[in-house]
Amino acid sequence: MLDETRTPHRPKTDWTVFGVTAVLTLAFIVWGAVATDSLESVSTSMLNGTIRNGGWAFVLVASGFVVFALWLAFSRYGRITLGAEGETPEFRTVSWIAMMFSAGMGIGLMFYGVSEPLSHFTDPPPGTFPANASAADRIDIAMATTLFHWTLHPWSIYAVMGLAIAYSAFRRGRRQTISAVFTPFIGERHLNGPVGKIIDILAIFATLFGSAASLGLGALQIGSGIEELDWASDVGETLLIIVIAVLTLAFVASAVSGVEKGIQWLSNINMVLALILLVFVFCVGPTIQMLNLVPTSIGEYVGDLPQMAARTKATAGNDVDAWLSKWTVFYWAWWMSWTPFVGMFIARISRGRTIRQFVGGVILVPSAVSLVWFAVFGGTATKLEADGAGLAGKATQEGQLFSLLREYPLVGLTSVIVMILVGIFFVSGADAASIVMGTLSQDGTLEPSRPIVVVWGVLTGAVAAVMLLIGGGGDAALTGLQNLTILVAVPFLIVMVAMCFALTKDLRKDPLILRTLRGREAVETAVITGHERYAGDFELEVIAADPATTLDTPDLPREDR
Structure with a gap:
C-alpha cells in the first residue's frame, strides 16, 4: 500500500468526476428504460460507423500493446521494482495469480470456453476455411482463433495499464488514478484540472460498461443453467433482471469487505472449483484429443498470428466487418474497457515485483491457463460436434456449456458448479471494479468510502439490465452487450495509447536507469582518460x-x- 500519510482517513470525493459520470450514467439508464428502441437504433448506427471507419484502430493498437509490453520486459527497464528498492511482494505468488486471473477474465472463460471454439468450428472466420472443410482443418482454425482472442493480446492490454498505474503509484508515489499516469505530460499542477478529470471520467465509463457487459454475460449463462436444470421452463427478461439484482447485491457486499477479505477469499474458492470442473471434463471427455490439441493449437496459433492480427476488410473481404464486431473488435474493446479496474487491481496486488516479473506473470501464466481451458472445453465441444452431437444447434451461446455437460455423468452437479463459478467469477471481478470506480472518484484513495462503492455497484447492475433490454434476450441481448461495449471503449482507446508514451517518458527518468547511465558514462570516461x-x-x-x-x-x- 502507499504511505498512509498520502491516504486520508476519510476519503475526499471529487464531485466533478463522480457527479458528471453518475449523472450521465443515470441519463443512459433512463433513456434505455423509457426509450429502449431509440437507444438500440442510435447505438447500432454508431457501431456500424465505428467498425467501418475505426475497426482498423482496435486491430492495430491491440498488437501494439503486445509489442510494447514485451519490449518493456526485455529492455533495461525490466529491472525496475514497482515500489521502493528492495521491497518484497505483498502477496504470495499463488494468491497473486489466482486474484489476477479471477478478476481478469474468469467469467468470460465460463461463457466462451465452449461457445467460441464451437462457433469458429461450425462457421470458420472469413478468409480461412469454408464450413464444409474437413473437421481437422476447422478444429485447428477454431482453436487458433480462440487463443488469439484470449492469450497474448488481452493480457498484454491488461499488463500495459497495470504497469503504468503500479509504476506511477508505487514507484513515483503518486495517487492511484489513471490521470496520475499522465503527470509527465500534464504536470502535477494540472492533475486536478479539466484534462485530468476527463481522463478519470472516461476510465470510470469504460469500467462501468465493461463490468456491466460481464454482468450481462453472467446473467445470460446463469439463466440458461436454470433452464437446463428445469428450475424454470422459460427464462425471460424479468428473471434475468432478478439474477442481475442478486449478483449486484453479492458483489457490492464483497466490495465493501476489502481486497484482502473479499476478493482474495473468493478468488481462491473459485480457483479450486474451476480446477475441479476442468479435471472432471478432462477425465470423462476425449482426453487424448485434448492433449493433442495443446501443441497443435500452439503451433497453429503461432503460424497464423500475423494473419489473425492483420485481419480487416482489406484482407478478408466485405463480410469481415460483422465478424470483427462480434469477435475480435468486441474482445479488444471489452479488454480495454476492463483495463481501468483490472489494471488498477493488478497494480494494487503487484507492489514489490519488478517490471520483468510483472509482465511475465501477467501475460504468460494466464495465457497458459487459457490454453489448457480451451483445449479441454473447446476440444471436447468440437470433437462432440464433429461426431454428430449437434451442440451448436441445441442451445444458444450461453447454454452450450450446459449442453456439453449433458453428454456426461453428473450433469446436475456440474451444472450447479458452473453457475456458482459464474456467480463468483463475476462477484470477484465486479467488486474490484466498484472499488476502482470509487478510487477514481475519490482522488486515488486505496480505501474508497462505502457509500461511493455502493453507488457504483448499483449503477453497474442497472446499466447491465439496460444493455440486456436493448437486445430483448438470447443472442440479440448478447449483441446489445457487445455493441455498447465497443462504443464506450473508443475514447478510452486514445487514452491508453497516450498512456504508453507517458509511461515511457517516466521510465527514462527512473532513478535506477539514471544511475546506470551515469555509472556507464563515468566508467567509460575514466577508461578513455x-x-x-x-x-x-x-x-x-x-x-x-x-x-x-x-x-x-x-x-x-x-x-x-
Whole structure:
C-alpha cells in the first residue's frame, strides 16, 4: 500500500468526476428504460460507423500493446521494482495469480470456453476455411482463433495499464488514478484540472460498461443453467433482471469487505472449483484429443498470428466487418474497457515485483491457463460436434456449456458448479471494479468510502439490465452487450495509447536507469582518460570523494572532474 500519510482517513470525493459520470450514467439508464428502441437504433448506427471507419484502430493498437509490453520486459527497464528498492511482494505468488486471473477474465472463460471454439468450428472466420472443410482443418482454425482472442493480446492490454498505474503509484508515489499516469505530460499542477478529470471520467465509463457487459454475460449463462436444470421452463427478461439484482447485491457486499477479505477469499474458492470442473471434463471427455490439441493449437496459433492480427476488410473481404464486431473488435474493446479496474487491481496486488516479473506473470501464466481451458472445453465441444452431437444447434451461446455437460455423468452437479463459478467469477471481478470506480472518484484513495462503492455497484447492475433490454434476450441481448461495449471503449482507446508514451517518458527518468547511465558514462570516461594519459597502463579505484573538488569545479571538462 502507499504511505498512509498520502491516504486520508476519510476519503475526499471529487464531485466533478463522480457527479458528471453518475449523472450521465443515470441519463443512459433512463433513456434505455423509457426509450429502449431509440437507444438500440442510435447505438447500432454508431457501431456500424465505428467498425467501418475505426475497426482498423482496435486491430492495430491491440498488437501494439503486445509489442510494447514485451519490449518493456526485455529492455533495461525490466529491472525496475514497482515500489521502493528492495521491497518484497505483498502477496504470495499463488494468491497473486489466482486474484489476477479471477478478476481478469474468469467469467468470460465460463461463457466462451465452449461457445467460441464451437462457433469458429461450425462457421470458420472469413478468409480461412469454408464450413464444409474437413473437421481437422476447422478444429485447428477454431482453436487458433480462440487463443488469439484470449492469450497474448488481452493480457498484454491488461499488463500495459497495470504497469503504468503500479509504476506511477508505487514507484513515483503518486495517487492511484489513471490521470496520475499522465503527470509527465500534464504536470502535477494540472492533475486536478479539466484534462485530468476527463481522463478519470472516461476510465470510470469504460469500467462501468465493461463490468456491466460481464454482468450481462453472467446473467445470460446463469439463466440458461436454470433452464437446463428445469428450475424454470422459460427464462425471460424479468428473471434475468432478478439474477442481475442478486449478483449486484453479492458483489457490492464483497466490495465493501476489502481486497484482502473479499476478493482474495473468493478468488481462491473459485480457483479450486474451476480446477475441479476442468479435471472432471478432462477425465470423462476425449482426453487424448485434448492433449493433442495443446501443441497443435500452439503451433497453429503461432503460424497464423500475423494473419489473425492483420485481419480487416482489406484482407478478408466485405463480410469481415460483422465478424470483427462480434469477435475480435468486441474482445479488444471489452479488454480495454476492463483495463481501468483490472489494471488498477493488478497494480494494487503487484507492489514489490519488478517490471520483468510483472509482465511475465501477467501475460504468460494466464495465457497458459487459457490454453489448457480451451483445449479441454473447446476440444471436447468440437470433437462432440464433429461426431454428430449437434451442440451448436441445441442451445444458444450461453447454454452450450450446459449442453456439453449433458453428454456426461453428473450433469446436475456440474451444472450447479458452473453457475456458482459464474456467480463468483463475476462477484470477484465486479467488486474490484466498484472499488476502482470509487478510487477514481475519490482522488486515488486505496480505501474508497462505502457509500461511493455502493453507488457504483448499483449503477453497474442497472446499466447491465439496460444493455440486456436493448437486445430483448438470447443472442440479440448478447449483441446489445457487445455493441455498447465497443462504443464506450473508443475514447478510452486514445487514452491508453497516450498512456504508453507517458509511461515511457517516466521510465527514462527512473532513478535506477539514471544511475546506470551515469555509472556507464563515468566508467567509460575514466577508461578513455586512462588510455589517453597513461597509454592504457592504469587501474580504476573507488575512493571517498572530496566535496571541494567534486562539487565546486563546474568549469572543468567532464573527464577531469
